[in-house]
Amino acid sequence: MWSLISFCRNGASSTVSNGCGLMRKWNWSPMNFKNPEEFILSTLADFLNQKNLNDIQPVLQKPKEEQFGDFSTSLALQLAKPLRSKPAEIAAEIKNFFPVQNEYLSKIEIAGPGFLNFFAAVNNVYDQFRQILNSAGRFGLTDLNSGKTALIEYVSANPTGPLTIGHGRQAVLGDTLTRLLEATGYKVQREYYFNNAGRQMRILGESVRLRYLQLLGVNTEFPEDYYQGEYIRDIARQILAEFGAALKDDTENTIFKDRAEQAIFTDIKNTVSRLGFAFDTFFNEKSLYDDKKIDAVVADLRSRGLVEDRDGATWFLTTKIGFEQDRVIIKSSGEPTYRLPDIAYHVDKVKRNYDLIVDIFGADHIATYPDVLAGLQALGLPTAQIKVLIHQFVTLTEGGKVVKMSTRKANFVTLDELMDEVGVDVTRYFFLMRHMNAHLNFDLGLAKTQSDENPVFYIQYAHARICSIKTLAAERGVTYQPNLHIELLQSGEELNLIKHLIQFPELVRSAAENFEPHRLVNYLFDLANLFHKFYTLCRVISDDAALTLARLSLIDATRLVIANGLRLLGISAPEKM
RNA sequence: GCGCCCUUAGCUCAGUAGGAUAGAGCAACUGCCUUCUAAGCAGUCGGUCGGAGGUUCGAAUCCUCCAGGGCGUACCA
Numbered sequence: 048m049w050s051l052i053s054f055c056r057n058g059a060s061s062t063v064s065n066g067c068g069l070m071r072k073w074n075w076s077p078m079n080f081k082n083p084e085e086f087i088l089s090t091l092a093d094f095l096n097q098k099n100l101n102d103i104q105p106v107l108q109k110p111k112e113e114q115f116g117d118f119s120t121s122l123a124l125q126l127a128k129p130l131r132s133k134p135a136e137i138a139a140e141i142k143n144f145f146p147v148q149n150e151y152l153s154k155i156e157i158a159g160p161g162f163l164n165f166f167a168a169v170n171n172v173y174d175q176f177r178q179i180l181n182s183a184g185r186f187g188l189t190d191l192n193s194g195k196t197a198l199i200e201y202v203s204a205n206p207t208g209p210l211t212i213g214h215g216r217q218a219v220l221g222d223t224l225t226r227l228l229e230a231t232g233y234k235v236q237r238e239y240y241f242n243n244a245g246r247q248m249r250i251l252g253e254s255v256r257l258r259y260l261q262l263l264g265v266n267t268e269f270p271e272d273y274y275q276g277e278y279i280r281d282i283a284r285q286i287l288a289e290f291g292a293a294l295k296d297d298t299e300n301t302i303f304k305d306r307a308e309q310a311i312f313t314d315i316k317n318t319v320s321r322l323g324f325a326f327d328t329f330f331n332e333k334s335l336y337d338d339k340k341i342d343a344v345v346a347d348l349r350s351r352g353l354v355e356d357r358d359g360a361t362w363f364l365t366t367k368i369g370f371e372q373d374r375v376i377i378k379s380s381g382e383p384t385y386r387l388p389d390i391a392y393h394v395d396k397v398k399r400n401y402d403l404i405v406d407i408f409g410a411d412h413i414a415t416y417p418d419v420l421a422g423l424q425a426l427g428l429p430t431a432q433i434k435v436l437i438h439q440f441v442t443l444t445e446g447g448k449v450v451k452m453s454t455r456k457a458n459f460v461t462l463d464e465l466m467d468e469v470g471v472d473v474t475r476y477f478f479l480m481r482h483m484n485a486h487l488n489f490d491l492g493l494a495k496t497q498s499d500e501n502p503v504f505y506i507q508y509a510h511a512r513i514c515s516i517k518t519l520a521a522e523r524g525v526t527y528q529p530n531l532h533i534e535l536l537q538s539g540e541e542l543n544l545i546k547h548l549i550q551f552p553e554l555v556r557s558a559a560e561n562f563e564p565h566r567l568v569n570y571l572f573d574l575a576n577l578f579h580k581f582y583t584l585c586r587v588i589s590d591d592a593a594l595t596l597a598r599l600s601l602i603d604a605t606r607l608v609i610a611n612g613l614r615l616l617g618i619s620a621p622e623k624m
Numbered sequence: 625g626c627g628c629c630c631u632u633a634g635c636u637c638a639g640u641a642g643g644a645u646a647g648a649g650c651a652a653c654u655g656c657c658u659u660c661u662a663a664g665c666a667g668u669c670g671g672u673c674g675g676a677g678g679u680u681c682g683a684a685u686c687c688u689c690c691a692g693g694g695c696g697u698a699c700c701a
Contacts, residue, residue: 112644121643124681134681159644160681205701247701360699371626371697378699385701410695413628439629439694444636481637484629486694488636493650501663502649508663516660523660557640569638572648583656583665624663 082175083151083167087118094144100129113539116156116164117546123161134161172542173533175549179604180529187555187611193232198396199225201407202319202326203240206311207251208276210318213409215462216441216487219478219617220564221407222324224436226615227559227567233403237324240392242332243308245382250274252304256294258283259303263292282310318463321471323617335391341383344391344426345376353425363387368421389415390422397428404433405562413437436562438483445491469494472618476503479616480568502572506609507621509575513606514622516587520599523588532597540581541601547577551608555615564616571612578605 080086084107091105103125110119123138130137138157145155151171156164179186201221204214225235242248254274260267262283269275286294286306294302319325335341345361348354353364359379363386366373376387396404408416416435423430443450466474473494480502481487493501520527536545551570558566587598610620 106641108643110644111647115644119643121682124643127681162644242701245701358699362699375699380699382699384699389701410629412696412701414696415701417627437629437695485637486630490636490650493636504663505649508661512661512664519660554640561640563640565638566640569640569648572638576648579664580666582660586660588660624661 080151083165083171084118086149086151087120087165090145091120091122091141094141097144098126098130100126103129110164115158115162117167118165120163120165121161123157123163127161137161138163167546169537169542170534172545172549173536176533176545176604177530179548179551179607180600183607184611186607187551187615188230189232189552189556191231191556192228192402195233195402196400197228197233197235197403197405198238198399198401199228199235199405199407200238200240200396201405202315204315205242205245205247206308206315207247208274208311209278209314210462212441212443212462212465212489215322215465215474216438216478216483217407217409218319218322218462219475220436220438220483222322223475223479223564223567223616224405224407224559224562225324226617227555227564228403228405230555230615231559236328236401237326238328238330239326240330240332242388244333244336248304248308251279251307252301254279255282255286255303255307256298259286259294262287263295265295278311278314279307282307285310314463318461318466321463321466322475323471330392330395332388332392335388335395340391340395341387344387344394344422347426348422351425363418363422365418365421368425370417370421374418386415386418386422389419393419393423393433394426394428397423397430397433402432405436406433407436407438410437410439434562436483439486441478441487441489443489443491450491472507473501473503475617476568479564482563482565503618504624506571506575506613507619508624509578510606510609510613510620511622511624512582513578513602513609516602517599517606520588520595525588525592525595525599527596527599527603529603530600532593533600535594535597536601538585540577540584541598544574544577544581544601544605547574548604548608551612555612567612567615571609571616574605574609574612578602578609 080089087107088105095101095103095105103122105120105122107118107120110116123134123141126132126137127134135157138161141163142155142157145152149168151168153166153168155166158164199221202210202214202218204210210218221237225237228235250273254269257267257269257273258280261269262280283303286303290302316325345354348363353367354376355362355364355373360375361377362373363376364373374386375384376390377383393404406416420430420433420435423433462474468491469477477489477494478487517527536542554566554570558564558570581601585598587595587602589595613620
């Protein structure tokens with residue numbers, strides 16, 4: 048696939064034409080650039096500068112075809128119109144603009160209608176490769192956003208029942224995005240927003256109370272819209288064990304609700320912990336009422352003429368700020384709708400001054416966030432730092448058939464049950480492997496397969512294979528030293544692997560910047576593929592001592608990148624399989 | 625009706641700012657284990673990128689319209 052390398056010149060400027068007619072090759076000084084990309088982009092920018100075309104941004108791509116070099120640009124094609132010249136002629140001019148001798152490129156070719164194809168100097172590739180083992184566990188991390196803070200809110204399910212598979216996708220996405228943001232330097236706080244006050248929680252408490260009465264032999268009806276799950280009975284049983292029949296006539300029921308909330312939150316935290324992370328803060332909606340932040344938002348909006356009392360309810364006049372209809376924020380019953388606390392919560396978040404605020408919602412919440420952002424803007428607060436991510440739903444399939452996610456126990460409705468069935472690594476991998484905009488088809492049959500059909504193991508297997516080779520090398524008394532003799536790595540399989548490895552930091556950066564963890568999954572899959580190909584064709588431990596050492600460095604670097612990548616995904620990197 | 629997302633191989637999906645011959649996994653078929661893990665590798669088969677226009681030297685990608693699917697469009701969260 049073609050790939051965009053970089054849009055900026057990273058400040059590593061080369062010499063600029065000085066207007067005295069000197070060709071830049073005379074005053075070009077070496078050692079200014081980290082890699083060929085920077086060198087090419089800088090030189091292209093200088094070319095454009097000389098032509099007074101500074102508004103054009105040169106773009107580099109990575110051709111998928113080896114014959115088209117390591118980097119390619121269609122700049123000459125773009126310039127054909129402004130320069131009123133033929134692309135091929137412009138390409139030739141650009142090619143001549145590059146210094147003949149430089150340490151970054153081995154050659155430049157003009158191909159097709161006017162593409163410029165750049166071939167990286169192999170020594171430069173080796174230099175970049177050495178960074179992998181030199182950086183070790185830190186390879187792939189950048190300090191791009193160091194010093195910045197981020198808040199990421201996700202899951203945020205009210206404590207009315209165990210986490211479902213839908214929550215699972217969000218939990219894994221959120222955790223992995225956190226890890227990716229941290230890899231670019233952010234200090235990230237994971238927050239879980241919940242409400243233990245509203246109607247749902249009242250029904251929860253009542254559900255437990257009714258089950259408790261049933262356990263006591265009271266013949267009572269259990270309404271259909273109450274919580275049907277077996278976990279309600281479990282909680283009722285615990286209360287029965289502790290209090291006996293003492294609560295039989297207690298209709299106040301706060302004990303039922305409180306015990307239910309407590310038990311369910313414990314359960315949720317355990318599930319999250321199994322997935323491999325923990326939330327830093329749990330933000331209770333109730334605190335917004337206690338701290339009068341709800342009232343403050345209404346008062347503030349009212350003072351701006353954006354609130355009106357009508358039909359016994361309080362309305363947010365969103366039509367005044369460009370929406371099609373006004374929204375009720377306080378019902379005639381006196382209870383706020385979800386919009387009001389949502390706005391107040393976001394006001395609180397914004398005032399906590401994070402450089403980045405990420406909200407992850409399921410597709411069913413698509414309608415809520417425009418109102419929230421509009422509310423913030425109406426209150427004069429900034430929203431540019433807020434990134435709202437919407438993910439599509441999960442469909443469970445098995446044997447090509449959709450598994451209905453009903454409340455019936457027999458189906459895998461909870462995240463815990465899914466992890467019991469397929470394990471944490473598979474769970475995380477399947478939730479991460481698709482773009483979050485796409486509906487996720489979770490193939491239970493495939494996930495359960497502990498064999499070659501399961502893509503998770505393909506990556507892990509590469510890691511385990513490498514560990515096995517390293518063990519064998521040690522057993523045979525090979526003294527391994529990192530980065531020795533790597534110039535001996537010259538075959539196509541070896542160079543393909545090396546070139547893929549050195550892209551890792553850029554890949555991590557772009558996955559984080561675009562909030563797209565699935566890119567890392569695809570990258571690691573491709574990496575494993577390149578390794579397996581190398582493994583098949585190149586023997587690591589051989590009679591050639593120098594080549595053995597070189598290849599040990601290559602597989603060790605591969606192992607490191609796989610391990611670092613899997614760590615970002617929260618997936619284990621087993622040494623044996 | 626309106627809003628957001630989706631439509632790419634038989635199935636599940638990639639395709640990262642518009643680039644060169646559209647990729648992978650699964651499924652089907654064929655080879656490769658006396659050599660560091662065959663949970664692997666190599667190969668065959670498979671596509672009017674939902675449809676129609678448009679912009680461009682160049683479109684799966686951008687714009688418009690249409691069709692199909694999902695989710696919303698509450699004084700539910």
